[in-house]
Amino acid sequence: MYDTITVSRQLKAAGVHPTAQRIAIYHYLLSQAKHPTVEDIKAWVDQNFPKMSLATVYNTLRTFVEAKLVKELKLPHSSKTVYDTNVRNHHHFFDEDSGELIDLDPAVVTLDPALKRKYLITHIHVLLRGTQRRKYDDHA
Amino acid sequence: MYDTITVSRQLKAAGVHPTAQRIAIYHYLLSQAKHPTVEDIKAWVDQNFPKMSLATVYNTLRTFVEAKLVKELKLPHSSKTVYDTNVRNHHHFFDEDSGELIDLDPAVVTLDPALKRKYLITHIHVLLRGTQRRKYDDHA
DNA sequence: ATTAGTGCAAAGGATTTGCATAAAG
DNA sequence: CTTTATGCAAATCCTTTGCACTAAT
Numbered sequence: 102m103y104d105t106i107t108v109s110r111q112l113k114a115a116g117v118h119p120t121a122q123r124i125a126i127y128h129y130l131l132s133q134a135k136h137p138t139v140e141d142i143k144a145w146v147d148q149n150f151p152k153m154s155l156a157t158v159y160n161t162l163r164t165f166v167e168a169k170l171v172k173e174l175k176l177p178h179s180s181k182t183v184y185d186t187n188v189r190n191h192h193h194f195f196d197e198d199s200g201e202l203i204d205l206d207p208a209v210v211t212l213d214p215a216l217k218r219k220y221l222i223t224h225i226h227v228l229l230r231g232t233q234r235r236k237y238d239d240h241a
Numbered sequence: 242m243y244d245t246i247t248v249s250r251q252l253k254a255a256g257v258h259p260t261a262q263r264i265a266i267y268h269y270l271l272s273q274a275k276h277p278t279v280e281d282i283k284a285w286v287d288q289n290f291p292k293m294s295l296a297t298v299y300n301t302l303r304t305f306v307e308a309k310l311v312k313e314l315k316l317p318h319s320s321k322t323v324y325d326t327n328v329r330n331h332h333h334f335f336d337e338d339s340g341e342l343i344d345l346d347p348a349v350v351t352l353d354p355a356l357k358r359k360y361l362i363t364h365i366h367v368l369l370r371g372t373q374r375r376k377y378d379d380h381a
Numbered sequence: 382a383t384t385a386g387t388g389c390a391a392a393g394g395a396t397t398t399g400c401a402t403a404a405a406g
Numbered sequence: 407c408t409t410t411a412t413g414c415a416a417a418t419c420c421t422t423t424g425c426a427c428t429a430a431t
Contacts, residue, residue, distance in 0.1 A: 120430090153387085155421090182420085197363065210353075210367075211350070211352075211353075213350075220371050221371045221373075223337065224371065225369055227365075228364075229362050230363050230366070231360050232360070260412085294414065296397085297413070300412080320394070320395065
């Protein structure tokens with residue numbers, strides 16, 4: 102699915118020159134990472150790439166964000182930026198038990214249509230927090 | 242409206258010992274500040290209080306947050322935390338022209354009721370971004 | 382050759398901490 | 407006196423930057 106050649110082509114298609122470092126990181130993002138922080142990415146890189154500097158990880162991610170290959174998420178529960186390969190419009194649920202971040206369909210949120218009389222809205226940022234219900238949890 | 246004695250009482254009522262520094266900052270927050278950063282608060286303090294350290298500003302704000310006198314907002318458009326004396330549940334609109342942050346009624350956002358089958362939601366964080374319409378802007 | 386990318390270490394901004402002094406009950 | 411708050415500077419965390427080196431066209 103995500104072999105080096107495919108990843109390389111995807112980078113090129115986005116206008117990003119496919120270096121070994123970028124291929125490695127993008128491959129990791131696409132195939133294994135969920136919502137990784139720079140720290141997560143660096144840890145993976147340290148295990149799976151001969152030698153890559155932290156600056157290159159940051160540079161690479163900036164390049165990916167500019168090329169719209171990934172989205173950068175700055176969420177209030179953490180000081181660390183997380184990266185998301187889901188570049189479609191969507192929202193997030195933060196599971197307070199597991200620390201996991203779950204993608205939500207944008208359709209789960211509806212805005213009062215009266216808002217657009219006052220505002221020209223360009224971005225909608227929604228983060229829900231809470232816990233996931235277990236199978237037989239009681240819920241009204 | 243917000244004289245020293247009143248502010249002092251409000252602090253006490255929230256279980257916060259009213260020191261001169263705390264009274265000064267809380268007074269500023271209630272009477273003049275909109276959505277100030279620590280930098281804003283420190284700038285005001287430097288003009289209006291004999292001598293207060295930056296650490297005291299941070300300490301004071303932490304105390305206020307713990308006492309639920311203010312809310313701490315970490316928004317993705319800025320690296321700086323902003324403080325909000327509106328402690329009721331509400332959302333925000335960030336005006337990209339002016340940099341202004343505007344409070345929104347929580348009722349402007351509706352969540353798909355199906356969400357609560359899967360999740361037990363404890364917090365809803367919504368930030369809209371865009372611009373404010375001028376009086377005679379055309380809008381569909 | 383010229384441009385683009387990388388690595389390293391140093392710098393940066395925002396916040397926190399440790400600890401000694403000062404104030405308050 | 408004993409606790410709590412303050413001030414200062416140093417430390418911390420995450421991220422960015424400057425610059426020399428390398429690789430690729």
